Amino acid sequence: MTTPMTDGDYAARAEQLTKTYGDGENAVHALDGVSLAVRRGEFVAIMGPSGSGKSTLMHMMAGLDAPTSGRVWLGSQQITGLSDHELTVLRRRRVGFVFQSFNLVPTLTARENILLPFDLDGRRPSSSEQARVDHLVHALGLVERVHHRPDQLSGGQQQRVAIARALATAPDLVFADEPTGNLDSRSSREVLTLLRTASREFGQSIAMVTHDPVAASRADRVVFVGDGRIVADKPAQTAEQISAFMLRAEEVTA
Ligand code: ADP
Ligand code: MG
Numbered sequence: 001m002t003t004p005m006t007d008g009d010y011a012a013r014a015e016q017l018t019k020t021y022g023d024g025e026n027a028v029h030a031l032d033g034v035s036l037a038v039r040r041g042e043f044v045a046i047m048g049p050s051g052s053g054k055s056t057l058m059h060m061m062a063g064l065d066a067p068t069s070g071r072v073w074l075g076s077q078q079i080t081g082l083s084d085h086e087l088t089v090l091r092r093r094r095v096g097f098v099f100q101s102f103n104l105v106p107t108l109t110a111r112e113n114i115l116l117p118f119d120l121d122g123r124r125p126s127s128s129e130q131a132r133v134d135h136l137v138h139a140l141g142l143v144e145r146v147h148h149r150p151d152q153l154s155g156g157q158q159q160r161v162a163i164a165r166a167l168a169t170a171p172d173l174v175f176a177d178e179p180t181g182n183l184d185s186r187s188s189r190e191v192l193t194l195l196r197t198a199s200r201e202f203g204q205s206i207a208m209v210t211h212d213p214v215a216a217s218r219a220d221r222v223v224f225v226g227d228g229r230i231v232a233d234k235p236a237q238t239a240e241q242i243s244a245f246m247l248r249a250e251e252v253t254a
Helices: 054-061 084-094 110-114 116-120 127-139 155-168 185-202 239-253
Strands: 010-021 028-039 043-047 069-074 095-099 173-177 206-209 221-226 229-235
Touching: 010 054, 028 054, 028 069, 028 229, 043 054, 043 185, 054 069, 054 173, 054 206, 084 095, 084 116, 095 155, 110 116, 110 127, 110 155, 116 155, 127 155, 155 173, 155 185, 173 185, 185 206, 221 239, 229 239
Parallel strands: 043 206, 043 221, 095 173, 173 206
Antiparallel strands: 010 028, 010 069, 221 229
8 A cells, every 4th residue: 555645745736727818708728627746856847739738837836826726735835825925935935947048137147146036035045055055056067157147158057057046945846947948959958967966866846848858858757738738647758758649649639
């Protein structure tokens, strides 16, 4: 008999989410009853065609937007029904974000960008957090770059700064939306290796939206979304397996 998972075993959990944008004839049902649990330390890839609801699902799970119905937990805390202000504070402390477009603050140095989550939270990093940041700066190969501003860094370096920022507070969940979408193949490989290492070595939970089967093949688990529903949920797959599955899914819906 397996022991049932308890709330403490999950980084984030969604139960029966629906999301409808607009109403009447213009209503778009972006999510249609999605349940998904990300275990602590797990690196999950979310795949699916454009418009299938991937970003909407991730926005609900990261507390960026509220579902039409259903419930979301971050760690063991239910976040559905929290006020905008409570959600803002919670996101700062418990979610890290990595976007395709890096989203660094152009006027701040790399180091200031990495420390931004602490600044926004109105506090200084503790000594253990400071040590974590120093370790990240080393591990991400940014020692020589900490005093540079984003426009003095390559795309790959900027994304490494964004990853360091996302990992700095050891959040419940790092949410990465197409993190390699603007990178060349070498920088993409580096970024994926960093995410995988964060999950393996620090037990960092990561949910990554991607179109790229090679990127998704680095995850522990691949969830396929189609038309606002989860159509498959698989353990680690090779890029070939993922491509073959996507092709079949397209044929079925064509
Ligand atoms: P994906 O990330 O898989 O490309 P999205 O979650 O962005 O898909 O979008 C799912 C569906 O919801 C699409 O039909 C999209 O047009 C619609 N949608 C997303 N955001 C909005 C919004 N803010 N207002 C209206 N429709 C939206
Ligand atoms: Mg999207």
